Amino acid sequence: MSLQPFHLAIPVYDVPLARAFYRDVFGLEEGRSADTWVDFNFYGHQLVIHNHPKTPDQEHATTNPVDGHDVPVPHFGIVLEWGQWEALAERLKSFDTKFVIEPYVRFKGQVGEQATMFLLDPCGNALEFKAFKDMSLLFAK
Structure with a gap:
C-alpha cells in the first residue's frame, strides 16, 4: 500500500x-x-x-467506549506493522510510560482484530498506536 x-x-x-x-x-x-x-x-x-x-481537550479528555475501554477523543496515531508495534510497546514500557489503555489485542477473534495502545503526551494530546496482523483488514466490516 x-x-x-x-x-x-x-x-x-x-x-x-x-x-x-x-x-x-x-x-x-x-x-x-x-x-x-x-x-x-x-x-x-x-x-x-x-x-x-492548553486546550479543553488537553485538560479533560472526552471518551467513547470501544471494546470495553474508554477511548480518549480526539486522538491520533499511526498503524504500524505488528513487529514495529510490539517494539514500540516495549520501548514505551522501558520509559515507564503511563498508558491510558495498556497495550493489548482488541476485537480478538473478530474482523478487525488489532493490537492497540493509548497514551498521552506531556501536554495531554492523546495518541493511539495500532497494528493488524493482516493489513487487508484495516477497513474490514
Missing part, C-alpha cells in the same frame, strides 16, 4: 517538554524548528508541535 505522507500540527503548551518526549521517548527525528514549533518525522509523516495555550 503506497500512501502520501500526512501533515498534522498539534498544540502543546510546553514546547521543550513535548520536544523531549517525541524525540527521546519515541526516538523521532527532528526536522525544521523554531522556538515555538518543531517538525518531526512521524513514521514518514510530518508531525509538528506548535506552542499553544
Whole structure:
C-alpha cells in the first residue's frame, strides 16, 4: 500500500517538554524548528508541535467506549506493522510510560482484530498506536 505522507500540527503548551518526549521517548527525528514549533518525522509523516495555550481537550479528555475501554477523543496515531508495534510497546514500557489503555489485542477473534495502545503526551494530546496482523483488514466490516 503506497500512501502520501500526512501533515498534522498539534498544540502543546510546553514546547521543550513535548520536544523531549517525541524525540527521546519515541526516538523521532527532528526536522525544521523554531522556538515555538518543531517538525518531526512521524513514521514518514510530518508531525509538528506548535506552542499553544492548553486546550479543553488537553485538560479533560472526552471518551467513547470501544471494546470495553474508554477511548480518549480526539486522538491520533499511526498503524504500524505488528513487529514495529510490539517494539514500540516495549520501548514505551522501558520509559515507564503511563498508558491510558495498556497495550493489548482488541476485537480478538473478530474482523478487525488489532493490537492497540493509548497514551498521552506531556501536554495531554492523546495518541493511539495500532497494528493488524493482516493489513487487508484495516477497513474490514
